[in-house]
Amino acid sequence: MRKTSYRIHRNRQPKKADPNKSVEDIVRELQRAHPGRSDYRERSLKIHGFICARCGREFDQKTSHLLTVHHKDKNHLNNPPDGSNWENLCVYCHDEEHSW
Ligand SMILES: [Zn+2]
Ligand SMILES: [Zn+2]
Numbered sequence: 001m002r003k004t005s006y007r008i009h010r011n012r013q014p015k016k017a018d019p020n021k022s023v024e025d026i027v028r029e030l031q032r033a034h035p036g037r038s039d040y041r042e043r044s045l046k047i048h049g050f051i052c053a054r055c056g057r058e059f060d061q062k063t064s065h066l067l068t069v070h071h072k073d074k075n076h077l078n079n080p081p082d083g084s085n086w087e088n089l090c091v092y093c094h095d096e097e098h099s100w
Contacts, residue, residue, distance in 0.1 A: 023066065026091045030068055033098055040079045040086065044069040047083035054093035068094045 050059040050067060059067045070087045071078060078085045089097060 023091060026095050027065065027068075030091060030094055030098075041069050043081070044083055044086040044088055048086065048088045051088065052090040052093055053087045054089055054097075057090050059090070066091050070094055070097055 045064065045067065050061075050064060051057070052059075052067065067088055067090055070089045072085050072087055075085070
C-alpha cells in the first residue's frame, strides 16, 4: 500500500480565549477558518457598518482589519448580496463565536 506523505500538520488546539494569543494570531486563525474569497468583506462592512455586532466596538478604516465578517449560518458559500447572512464581528467576538 502506498502511503501519502503530504500530511498537513495542524495543531488542533482547543479554542479558548487565550490571553497570550496575539491579535495577529487570531486574525490568522480566522483567515484559516474562512478560506479563500473575502470580497464580501467590503460589502458587509458597507452594509452593516464598522461596528461589531456583538460587543458594539466601533472601527474605522485604520482598524478595520480587526473587524471580520462572520457567516450566521456558518456557510461561507452563502453570500446573499443583501448581507443577510453576514455579521460584522471584531476578531475577539469572532474567535468566541468559533470556539464552541
Ligand atoms: Zn466584538
Ligand atoms: Zn465566522
